[in-house]
Amino acid sequence: MSLPTLGGRRIPASLVTTAILAIAVVLAVQGAFSTRASIARTFSEQAQIVQAQLALEQLLRLQIHEEDSVRGYSLTRDPFYKEQYASITSDFARKAAAVRHILSKAGLESGRQNLDDYLSLQSNWRKKIAEPLLAHPGRDIAQIDKENKAFTDYEARTTDEIRATLAQANDRLGKSTQEQVNTNAYLRAMWLIILGLAAILVNGYRSRLATELQEERSTTEVLQRAFRSEHVPLPNCQVGSAYVAASSHLAVGGDVFDVYRLSGTLALLFIADVSGKGVDAAVLTAFIKFTIRGIALRRRDPGAMLAEFNTAFAQTVENPYLFVSMFVAVLDTETFQLRYASAGHDSAFLRRSNNAVQQLAVTGPVLGVMEEPFETKTLYLEDGDTLVLATDGLTEARTRQGATLGEAGAMELIASTNPAPQLMADEIVARVRALRGNQLRDDLAVLAVRVREAEDRDAAI
Amino acid sequence: MRRSSFVLALVLALAGSVALARADCRVRTGDVVVLYGTSDDPDVFLWDSRFRMRRYQEGTFDEMNALLPHAVLARPGTRAVVVSCVARFVRSKFSDVPEDAIGVKIVSGPLRGQEGWVLGSSIRGIYHRIRRRR
Structure with missing residues (x-):
């Protein structure tokens, strides 16, 4: 049927x-x-x-x-x-x-x-x-x-x-x-x-579909849990993250983030959002995570990482409807230099210690669409600054009235959250959920990395 | 011998037909009745023949008029004694239920002593004759 x-x-x-x-x-x-x-x-x-x-x-x-x-x-x-x-x-x-x-x-x-x-x-x-x-x-x-x-x-x-x-x-x-x-x-x-029977049949079909989707969702969640990063402690930094699946869709999306130490002082930070949902998207997140890690061990330039990943993605993934938005950064935990590149990923923000929030620019197109170079940008973090990376579940979150939160709304929300990264990530998720009566239209992943204050760093040492 | 057998057979046949005819009649010979038509037209026609009475009931208006000389009009309330009854004899196309033809002898009023036939529906106030049990 x-x-x-x-x-x-x-x-x-x-x-x-x-x-x-x-x-x-x-x-x-x-x-x-x-x-x-x-x-x-x-x-x-x-x-x-x-x-x-x-x-x-x-x-x-x-x-x-x-x-x-x-x-x-x-x-x-x-x-x-x-x-x-x-x-x-x-x-x-x-x-x-x-x-x-x-x-x-x-x-x-x-x-x-x-x-x-x-x-x-x-x-x-x-x-x-x-x-x-x-x-x-x-x-x-x-x-x-x-x-x-x-x-x-x-x-x-x-x-x-x-x-x-x-x-x-x-x-x-x-x-x-x-x-x-x-x-x-x-x-x-x-x-x-006749109509009652038709309604029963359609409802049966709907139930069967829901069961199948629920099974797929369970499988996908298991996969995602397996592929999602644990918090890797970074020197002089605090890391927090949160992930929550959508309420209205049974299929799980392809959100992924990672914090990976490349050397004693360098750390790879990335977040990506795969188009589509379900097992395919979940498997692709694993591919993204380990491919980027592999590339990052050889290349330290985020733009070059994205370009190489883009080529590998095009050669590996045959589905023309799959594409990925990704933000990749390499953070020096001594100098707090942050070099980053963004492939169509606009949910990347920097919250300064004075709570001012700025959006980090997109430096190239989404991955899997065309062969384009990706620009690498550099900035320096200061004490108390927080890098906040999220997936589109944040900016595209909708209120009860149907209005999207948007980038401005997301920045406003980030500015008003607790500065501690884990608390901040949890609060962002909670407040996005509260926008629509505890309902989420899309998966949401949040990764927050904060530079410790100098006195905190000394205490940590 | 042959003659007496024929007479006996005839008597038996007549008696049988009368008994059969009387089987469903609601009046019996000897009953005293009162003649009364409908409330709109209570007069009752007394016919000299039950066959003419039947033709009157079934006929056209002209046929009805032609038969009138064979009927006299009995006033409502006239008393009579039942002398004969033929069950369901008058079948009219205007009525689903056939009517009995009842032979009566008038015992009151100007027509006293006259005999004739009336419709079963014109018979009211029936006083059954009391029969002695043997």
Whole structure:
């Protein structure tokens, strides 16, 4: 299984999982809205049908009142019934138009046809029964009653059909909605199961990857511990160092530093940062450490050391994406002359005894990129001065707000730390970690070498 | 001998058909009933033939009108005695449930003494005749 890529870069598993969950949420919400719309539509249509049913019942009531008026006039000859008949007939026409409109609007064509039959029958009843009776109330009431009943019976059948049509439409709507809701629910459930499985797979892949990285990290840390320098005591100097691995990356980076005595008074100091992470970078740190030591035993000029190392690096390392930034210095522990060269390594600082901090210049490009000469610079340390070398974990440290510490920030931080080298190294690491809530984005190595004060030197002797 | 056998077979067949027809009727011969239609139209047609009554229920409006001379209108509340019953005889396309055809003899009102057929749904207030146990 492999994760999708975007512009050649692999999308993080957590992002894929989040995207899957987001899609699942969107699908669930969309499903809920769709179901709601479906139910609302059905309710609206059912409301129309119920409206038609009520209107029909009212119409039938009017029909009965119409018949009662005719019967009342026939029996009593009271003109009140005649007026009532006229009024009800008018109401009947209005109500019939309303029922017809609802049936048409609801698309119930058969119901509308039955209504038309019923209205036609009612019209015939008026002509054959009601109007002759109103005109001649003395007619044979028994015969008229029979005809009237025949009308009533047939009208009852017709209206029963309209009722049945409305009830069927109502049932159909209910079933249709139920089916829609069920289908919707099944579809959503299926999608959610698929997405859930995908999220589980991605999460499994992520866990496997994390385990592999953790194993690699353990291996790398073992290697790095093996290759990292012990503190070699230097005459007239104090040395301190600290190393801390990044919190957010499982793979360990390729930071390395070394303090190595070349002779009784000369000491080799260097710090390097290999691009990339993992076992390759860790192995490369060993290569750097012992190669530089070897070169330094033959050459004392840091620029020449870097140039020779650059050639060896290009011949040895085939990976074109690997390069190294490195600061190399040779310190005379008698005269405190410091000769140094820097291959693209800008995290090298000198803190004077008055706490003023200056950055040591880069004197050439990073190693492994091009064949270029490296300039050697010379300066003299004084009592209480401290050479502070770090990897880019210092200058590229980020605050919670996302701003990088930068060179100015690093210098400010160094100026405010304890002057004792080990305390200084530990404090730098602690304060960089504190910038982002005890989290480090990159590995950080710090090497500090301080010239003892004259009285300290005498005491040491 | 042959004649008496034929008569016996005929009687048995008639008795069997009547018994079968009465099997599902909700009234029994001799029951006293009250005639009443629907609340909207309580009058009840009393038909001279159950077949005409069935045609009236199934027919068109014109057919219904043509059959009217064969019916008299009994006022609601008219009392009658059940003399016959044919279960589920009237099947209307407008109703899922077939109705019984019930032969009655009117015992009250202007139609007293007249016999005819009414729909099962027009029969109310049934007073079952008390039968003696042997």
